[in-house]
Amino acid sequence: MTPAPGFTGSTIDRADNLRLDPQRVAALAADPAARLLRLEVLDPVLDDGGGLRWSRLSDLPAGAELIFLGLDEGVPLFAPLPRVEQSGQRAWHIFSLLNAMSGGDAALWGTARSLIEWHNRHRFCANCGKPTDVFRAGWGRKCGNCSAEHYPRVDPVVIMLAEHEGRVLVGRQPQYPPGRYSALAGFVEPGESIEEAVARELKEEAGIEVRGVRYVASQPWPFPGQLMVACLARAAGDALTIDRTELEDAKWVDRAAVRSALAGEPDAPFLAPPRFAIAHTLFTSWLSAD
The missing domain is CATH 3.90.79.10 (Nucleoside Triphosphate Pyrophosphohydrolase)
Structure with a gap:
């Protein structure tokens, strides 16, 4: 049988129905069981078995922005949203890490990476040029000046x-x-x-x-x-x-x-x-x- 393509196979519930409910997302972030994806800038941090490393949301500085990735058997999963410089270079150096990762882990990390890069390229409104703010639990940006909404694209x-x-x-x-x-x-x-x-x-x-x-x-x-x-x-x-x-x-x-x-x-x-x-x-x- 043909193997499943890489970056596919994630089994989490993306819980799109929760993204427009800031109070519910805040409650999920406050859940002691909630987990934060560990990243080295944009790269995955792996444990000894090649799995993704997770930490507590309390490890984040106050006011840090988050992306809600979804629910893993009811456990809320988040990724940090750091400000990163865009190099424009392909990330050849992490390919050895991807060889050690399961398809599901690679899919989850790939989702986080794509969203982080999208946010960093869309900090200003394409309609009026003013700064935009994160909304929809990290799955969109909204302009405070003209109210235009911007969503991740592939x-x-x-x-x-x-x-x-x-x-x-x-x-x-x-x-x-x-x-x-x-x-x-x-x-x-x-x-x-x-x-x-x-x-x-x-x-x-x-x-x-x-x-x-x-x-x-x-x-x-x-x-x-x-x-x-x-x-x-x-x-x-x-x-x-x-x-x-x-x-x-x-x-x-x-x-x-x-x-x-x-x-x-x-x-x-x-x-x-x-x-x-x-x-x-x-x-x-x-x-x-x-």
């Missing part, structure tokens, strides 16, 4: 494998670790369907025409807040015209190469994406259809 991204005569197309970007190749990806543009975005991205980046786009799975990706939509497509031919502004390289690989890469064999022809990345799910799904 950016849809298609990630896809084009298939041709028993091979799939993989590519690498310059910032990848040495030897790594992955599925091609790109943001869905306004006015596009998922299928159209898949076809456009493959045409732009690799110069190939595709048809028969099929959905495989989706994954939240908290760097900072995308929804990855994984697809397979059939290519009309295998001649490549690589856009070097987007890709350092691209090539066709067969099932034996993909199987070797996923197994982490030392002589594999490329380094596979990590297990928590949906590209890994895509490769596994393609192999299982053999």
